[in-house]
Amino acid sequence: MWTILKLVCGCTALATLAGCATTTKSVMLGAGTGAAAGAGIGALVDPGPKGRGRIKNAYVGAAAGAVLGGAAGYLMHETTVAKESAAFEKGKTDGLFKAAQVGGNGNPPKLVPAKVEVRFVDDQVKGNIFIPAHFEYIILEPARWSN
Numbered sequence: 001m002w003t004i005l006k007l008v009c010g011c012t013a014l015a016t017l018a019g020c021a022t023t024t025k026s027v028m029l030g031a032g033t034g035a036a037a038g039a040g041i042g043a044l045v046d047p048g049p050k051g052r053g054r055i056k057n058a059y060v061g062a063a064a065g066a067v068l069g070g071a072a073g074y075l076m077h078e079t080t081v082a083k084e085s086a087a088f089e090k091g092k093t094d095g096l097f098k099a100a101q102v103g104g105n106g107n108p109p110k111l112v113p114a115k116v117e118v119r120f121v122d123d124q125v126k127g128n129i130f131i132p133a134h135f136e137y138i139i140l141e142p143a144r145w146s147n
Contacts, residue, residue: 026077027070034069035062115141 042061047054117138124131 023074023077026073028073030073030076031066031070034065034067034072036065037069038062038065041065109145109147112144112146114139114143 038061039058040061042057042059042064043054045057045061047057117140119136119138121131121134121136123133
């Protein structure tokens with residue numbers, strides 16, 4: 001009996017720790033976890049004379065657990081989304097504030113392209129090796145950021 005309870009609690013904990021990206025996934029995970037936990041708890045509740053009510057208790061526990069777990073999954077997802085959006089907005093305002101402190105004008109720096117010299121090399125024969133005509137690119141100055 002306790003082995004089943006440990007198994008149900010362990011599966012519930014693992015499912016709860018898994019992250020969900022959408023509201024539907026969060027609600028479904030919460031409902032599934034709640035149903036499993038509710039069924040386990042319902043099966044452990046006093047079944048009445050000769051254990052006749054054990055299955056009914058498990059069904060009632062699963063239904064109640066699914067409803068409560070789905071609601072908890074929905075609320076946890078909405079809380080997480082609200083925290084993420086608040087952190088994103090705070091990051092935007094902090095970034096603008098730091099840019100103003102540094103003295104930036106709000107414009108990003110521009111990339112100055114590299115200065116490259118192109119040379120054409122004719123066909124060559126070096127010993128037993130034939131080297132076909134090709135271009136060589138020599139970087140005179142690397143690319144850099146300007147203010």
